[in-house]
Amino acid sequence: MAHVVGIDLGTTNSLVAHMRGDRPEIIANEAGKRLTPSIVGLDKADKIHVGDTAKNQLIAMPDRTVAEVKRLMGTSQKVRLGAREYTPQEVSAFVLKRLKDDAERYLGGAVAEAVITVPAYFTDAQRQATKDAGELAGFRVDRILNEPTAAALAYGLDHLDKEQFVLVFDLGGGTFDVSVLEMFEGVLDVKASAGNNHLGGGDFDRTVAEWLAKDFEAAHGIDLRRDVKAMVRLKSAAEQAKMELSSMTSTTIMLPFLAVKGAEPLSLETELTRQKLEELIGPMIRSTIEPVESALRDAKLDKSRITDVVLVGGSSRIPLVQALLADYFGKEARRGVHPDEAIALGAAVQAGLKSGAISTERGIMITDVCPFTLGVEVVANTGSQRMPGMFSPIIPRNSTVPVSRTEVYSTTGEQQRVVDIKVYQGESRLVKNNTFLDSYTIDGIPAAPAGHEKVAITFTYDVNGILNVKTKIVSTGKEAALCVDKSAQRMSDGEKGAAKERLDGEWKKPTADSAQPGDATGPLVAAAMAKLPSVNGTNKARLEELVGRLKSASARGDASESARLDGELTNLLFELD
Numbered sequence: 408m409a410h411v412v413g414i415d416l417g418t419t420n421s422l423v424a425h426m427r428g429d430r431p432e433i434i435a436n437e438a439g440k441r442l443t444p445s446i447v448g449l450d451k452a453d454k455i456h457v458g459d460t461a462k463n464q465l466i467a468m469p470d471r472t473v474a475e476v477k478r479l480m481g482t483s484q485k486v487r488l489g490a491r492e493y494t495p496q497e498v499s500a501f502v503l504k505r506l507k508d509d510a511e512r513y514l515g516g517a518v519a520e521a522v523i524t525v526p527a528y529f530t531d532a533q534r535q536a537t538k539d540a541g542e543l544a545g546f547r548v549d550r551i552l553n554e555p556t557a558a559a560l561a562y563g564l565d566h567l568d569k570e571q572f573v574l575v576f577d578l579g580g581g582t583f584d585v586s587v588l589e590m591f592e593g594v595l596d597v598k599a600s601a602g603n604n605h606l607g608g609g610d611f612d613r614t615v616a617e618w619l620a621k622d623f624e625a626a627h628g629i630d631l632r633r634d635v636k637a638m639v640r641l642k643s644a645a646e647q648a649k650m651e652l653s654s655m656t657s658t659t660i661m662l663p664f665l666a667v668k669g670a671e672p673l674s675l676e677t678e679l680t681r682q683k684l685e686e687l688i689g690p691m692i693r694s695t696i697e698p699v700e701s702a703l704r705d706a707k708l709d710k711s712r713i714t715d716v717v718l719v720g721g722s723s724r725i726p727l728v729q730a731l732l733a734d735y736f737g738k739e740a741r742r743g744v745h746p747d748e749a750i751a752l753g754a755a756v757q758a759g760l761k762s763g764a765i766s767t768e769r770g771i772m773i774t775d776v777c778p779f780t781l782g783v784e785v786v787a788n789t790g791s792q793r794m795p796g797m798f799s800p801i802i803p804r805n806s807t808v809p810v811s812r813t814e815v816y817s818t819t820g821e822q823q824r825v826v827d828i829k830v831y832q833g834e835s836r837l838v839k840n841n842t843f844l845d846s847y848t849i850d851g852i853p854a855a856p857a858g859h860e861k862v863a864i865t866f867t868y869d870v871n872g873i874l875n876v877k878t879k880i881v882s883t884g885k886e887a888a889l890c891v892d893k894s895a896q897r898m899s900d901g902e903k904g905a906a907k908e909r910l911d912g913e914w915k916k917p918t919a920d921s922a923q924p925g926d927a928t929g930p931l932v933a934a935a936m937a938k939l940p941s942v943n944g945t946n947k948a949r950l951e952e953l954v955g956r957l958k959s960a961s962a963r964g965d966a967s968e969s970a971r972l973d974g975e976l977t978n979l980l981f982e983l984d
């Protein structure tokens with residue numbers, strides 16, 4: 408039997424899991440790690456690297472490395488890796504290919520299918536792009552699962568017998584989701600979801616990095632924001648400090664040789680306290696309460712009815728997040744599941760339900776919702792006034808899925824032969840405040856006075872959160888042919904086939920064991936060269952030798968040796984200062 412796996416395709420890290428007997432289990436990657444960074448890099452020999460090896464080259468070769476591509480899914484933005492250009496779904500496909508290879512190696516057989524998770528708040532285009540990425544990686548993807556629902560499945564597996572209301576609070580690297588569920592007799596019934604597609608740990612890191620850059624500019628008059636490499640180092644140091652401050656109250660950020668002023672190398676050394684961090688990221692963290700309240704309102708539940716608050720996502724480790732929730736709910740949030748692994752484990756449970764690895768006798772059933780309202784743009788007629796740009800809902804938010812609804816609309820123009828249907832998601836009455844999803848043109852409407860002809864529009868939102876639109880001209884009974892707007896970010900089967908072939912070709916190239924850090928780490932070598940005239944004898948020889956060895960390790964693409972020499976050179980420069 409071909410295997411089915413569950414995949415958490417995260418902004419920061421990705422994980423793959425499968426069912427071992429009746430328990431879900433994370434599959435470690437080749438390096439023995441359970442988390443694979445969602446980072447893709449192209450080394451100097453134009454070989455693709457994924458995960459830690461790609462992460463190693465992020466600072467030295469930012470123009471050949473991409474992180475956080477999940478933020479771009481569903482957009483038409485292209486990603487540059489050296490001279491090559493990729494779509495976001497192609498970059499994600501490389502991450503998924505890595506996980507597929509890891510799973511096949513571990514399971515000793517082909518993995519044909521995957522259940523892939525997405526934030527509940529992902530739009531139709533983002534879900535389609537995720538599905539496409541899975542297919543480009545060689546998986547069949549019949550099921551896209553909402554991340555908080557997956558986390559609830561992992562949690563629910565051990566709490567099947569209890570009747571309770573649970574709130575899953577999922578704050579990751581790039582997205583925030585909250586879901587309210589009712590659990591009873593093995594049924595996990597999602598009542599409501601809400602969230603913010605663009606909020607997570609990466610935003611906290613950027614805020615801290617900006618603060619560090621401002622401080623540095625005030626002290627030295629150099630704007631690091633214009634230096635990509637320096638900003639990558641600042642962001643990485645900011646993330647490290649942020650994580651340390653989840654268990655400590657103060658930490659030191661030290662970045663040697665960040666810039667050069669004249670011939671003088673400049674370093675950064677700053678104390679960051681938990682208090683200062685909370686001051687910087689507090690407003691973003693507090694903004695999570697609004698979606699929590701919205702989900703509770705939609706679930707028609709008072710916060711006192713929530714039995715357990717389940718924390719998921721790496722950023723839920725931040726003490727301020729826990730304090731905020733404890734204060735809001737009047738009780739400690741739970742660590743009933745592993746914050747980094749729950750989503751992948753839940754996806755594996757769904758995969759197990761799908762493949763039959765979990766017998767239906769165990770009685771797990773899950774229902775989900777469409778977390779946003781879906782509708783079309785209409786012209787509202789109020790007496791003599793015509794108001795274009797109004798939003799007419801067809802599927803109200805938090806409807807249980809799958810759901811199919813039809814609304815009938817009348818023509819607004821005299822002898823109108825064509826209707827443009829513009830599909831949006833969102834909660835505003837004005838389409839300009841909502842998210843545009845797609846547009847279709849229906850023609851062949853019989854000529855008639857305004858308001859005489861009617862068009863029935865049917866929206867079907869499936870369990871994967873993918874929307875299908877059908878229209879019918881009521882007078883003729885004719886289902887109009889839908890013309891999909893080319894601006895939608897969908898790949899045709901032909902495009903998918905060609906892209907898959909190209910990616911397969913690039914993937915099959917033998918991959919080097921380690922990534923190259925690029926030619927000699929900019930400011931560090933510049934600082935060493937600037938130092939040379941002022942040192943003599945052994946020190947001069949040591950400096951020259953280290954610079955030479957660093958350059959050749961870099962040219963060879965030996966990442967670990969380069970990183971080691973980098974450290975050695977940094978120490979020597981400190982010693983000589």
Ligand code: AMP
Pocket residue numbers: 417418419420578579580581607608609646649650651653719720721722723724725746747
């Ligand atoms: P996820 O998307 O769930 O993998 O979460 C990744 C995010 O969690 C990244 O932004 C990490 O910096 C963040 N993270 C991981 N561990 C911690 C920690 N101990 N404290 C604060 N943030 C963390």
